Amino acid sequence: MPPKTYTWISLWFLLTAPIIAWDISYCLMRPRSMEGGDLHWFWAPAFGFYSQIDHLYNVSTYKKGDGFPNAHAILNLVETIMNLLYIYAAHVVAWPPAPLIGFTAAAMTVAKTFLYWSQEYFCGWCMVGHNSLVDIVKYWFLSSVPWVIVPSLILMRLGKDLVSELKYADQLSAVDDASSRKRR
Numbered sequence: 001m002p003p004k005t006y007t008w009i010s011l012w013f014l015l016t017a018p019i020i021a022w023d024i025s026y027c028l029m030r031p032r033s034m035e036g037g038d039l040h041w042f043w044a045p046a047f048g049f050y051s052q053i054d055h056l057y058n059v060s061t062y063k064k065g066d067g068f069p070n071a072h073a074i075l076n077l078v079e080t081i082m083n084l085l086y087i088y089a090a091h092v093v094a095w096p097p098a099p100l101i102g103f104t105a106a107a108m109t110v111a112k113t114f115l116y117w118s119q120e121y122f123c124g125w126c127m128v129g130h131n132s133l134v135d136i137v138k139y140w141f142l143s144s145v146p147w148v149i150v151p152s153l154i155l156m157r158l159g160k161d162l163v164s165e166l167k168y169a170d171q172l173s174a175v176d177d178a179s180s181r182k183r184r
């Protein structure tokens with residue numbers, strides 16, 4: 001049987017991929033992608049402004065050699081590849097275990113977003129503390145919230161499907177065992 005798919009899940013994975021790719025490439029292409037870099041024009045519309053809100057993305061952080069921006073970019077890259085792999089497995093080749101890929105990717109996104117928030121909390125708001133509280137909430141917090149809410153909903157939806165399939169497989173094998181015992 002082909003895997004059960006959901007338009008909202010597939011759209012989320014598809015539509016967020018280019019946004020995340022923009023973020024990943026900004027981080028990995030530093031310093032050329034940053035203010036003063038020859039390729040900055042490509043990222044300027046969003047990251048020129050955002051690097052003033054979140055100093056994780058600014059030039060001094062890069063020069064200091066802070067490893068977190070690229071570390072989280074690598075996790076983003078793995079998640080995005082898995083999201084697209086889910087689309088391919090679920091829609092193109094209709095591979096029955098495809099939901100397991102989507103489930104795992106969504107769990108990674110939730111975990112990474114909490115890591116992003118908590119590293120800021122535990123460094124004493126070192127990267128966003130210079131903003132007003134309203135700006136922190138509006139630009140830093142709310143821009144990440146969708147990456148917790150939607151993947152959590154995906155976890156529940158695909159998780160339910162996976163659990164019911166595992167239960168079903170378990171019942172089938174119990175029936176199988178019983179009938180083979182009878183035959184013997």
Ligand SMILES: *[C@@H]1O[C@H](CO)[C@@H](O)[C@H](O)[C@H]1NC(C)=O
Nearest residue numbers: 052055058059060061126127
């Ligand atoms: C960049 O971020 C650092 C914190 O890592 C901060 O001290 C510095 O003032 C910021 N630089 C600019 C140009 O905003």
